[in-house]
Amino acid sequence: MEAQTYAADATDDGLFQLSRSEHAEAAEREYADYSYGREILNRFLANRGATVSIVIIALVVVVALIAPAVSPYTYYDTNSAQANLPPRVPGLEQIGICTGYRGGQDAYAMAGAKDDYHLFGTDNLGRDIWTRVWSGTRISLAIALVAVVVDVIVGVVYGLVSGYFGGKVDLVMQRITEVLSSIPQLVIVTLMIVVLKPGLGNIVIALFITGWIDMSRIVRAQVLKLKNQEFVLAARTLGVGSRDIIFHEILPNSLAQIIVTFMFSVPNAIFLEAFLAFVGLGIPAPTASLGVLINDGYKAATIFPYQVLIPVVVLALLMLGFNLFGDGLRDAIDPERS
Incomplete structure (x- = not known):
């Protein structure tokens, strides 16, 4: 009796409300419209690091595409009279930053370029570093993306075939990957570059040789987990x-891991290309990537530190952006691992 009186009082006070059918229908409609993709997107955007990575990557890519096109200079024109000029930025020079002065003297006036502006300064041949940095960023991104796309295609197909058919096929294919992975990637890439000679296409080939191995292993692991699931067994039973089972049943359910691995492979390829260019195995002059610019600037780092600092900062931003993006995407797709 007391319990009934308490329940009635609580209902009268507004603490409890009777459930109505329209409430349940509204909840069902809400969940029906809330797709898995939308859930991933919401979790991704809720990650501050991921949103920052989008801004970083977008900013670097947009500037790399636009800056060389609107610059009054090219990446290959030389002017020995304007060699090693410090950065000079309109507007900032009025507040004492990037004024173009060196040692208390106007370096631009001394070089006969009083009306010129080089936002990142010039190198030892008088080439505009601003234009060369963003042209080099284009090349580094292009090399990395092409190499990684090829790696994904080869690695995904290799992993699907190895994991699905198993047995002797899997045994032979895995021994091949073990032999290749037992040799350090840097040794293989360096030897291939030496044999093929430095060049844009050859660098992509060298990056491709071993870059697909990690992707194939991840895809193979996903296939081994999925191929005995009920939906695959049902498809096989139906003939x-x-x-069709590989590409219509297993592959779509492995896309999440493939995408995450792809995003982590991009910064690795960018860094490896930059390292090869830094040690002198990059693309030939006058074309430059970020690694070539770092190598050129390193030679004069003690006298003109801006020549090496600027391409290093751009490379660091690219690495940071893609790594944060990959982390955010992994946590959004599989929140249990975060």
Whole structure:
């Protein structure tokens, strides 16, 4: 009796409300419209590091695409009279930053370029570093993306075939990957570059040789986990061919891991290309990537530190952006691992 009186009083006070059918229907409609992709996007955007990575990557890519096109200088024109000029930025020079002065003297006036502006300064040949940095960023991104796309295609197909068919096929294919992975990637890439000679296409080939191995292993692990699931067994029972099962059943359920691995592979490829260019195995002059610019600036780092500092900062921003993006995407797709 007392419990009934308490329940009635609580209802009268507004602490409890009776459930109505329209409430349940509204909740069902809300969940029906809330797709898995939307859930991933919401978790990704809720990650501050991921949102910052989008801004960083977008900013670097947009500037790399636009800056060389609107610059009055090219990446290859030399002017020995304007060699090693310090950065000079309109507007900032009025507040004492990037004024173009060196040792208390106007370096631009001494070089006969009083009306010129080089936002990142010039190198030892008088080439505009601003234009060369963003042109080099284009090349580094292009090399990395092409190499990684090829790696994904080869690695995904290799992993799907190895994991699905198993047995002797898997045994032979895995021994091949073990032999390749037992040799350090840097040794293989360096030897290939030496044999093929430095060049844009050859660098992509060298990066491709071993870059697909990690992707193939991840895809193979996903296939081994999925190929005995009920939906795959049902498809096989209904007479669906192996090719259709692989590409229509298993591959779509592995896309999350493939995308995450792809995003982590991009900064690795960028860094490896920059390292090869830094040690002198990059693309030939006058074309330059970020690694070539770092190598050139390193030679004069003690006298003109801006020549090496600027491409290093751009490279660091790219690495940071793609790594944060990959972390955010991994946590959004699989929040249990975060």
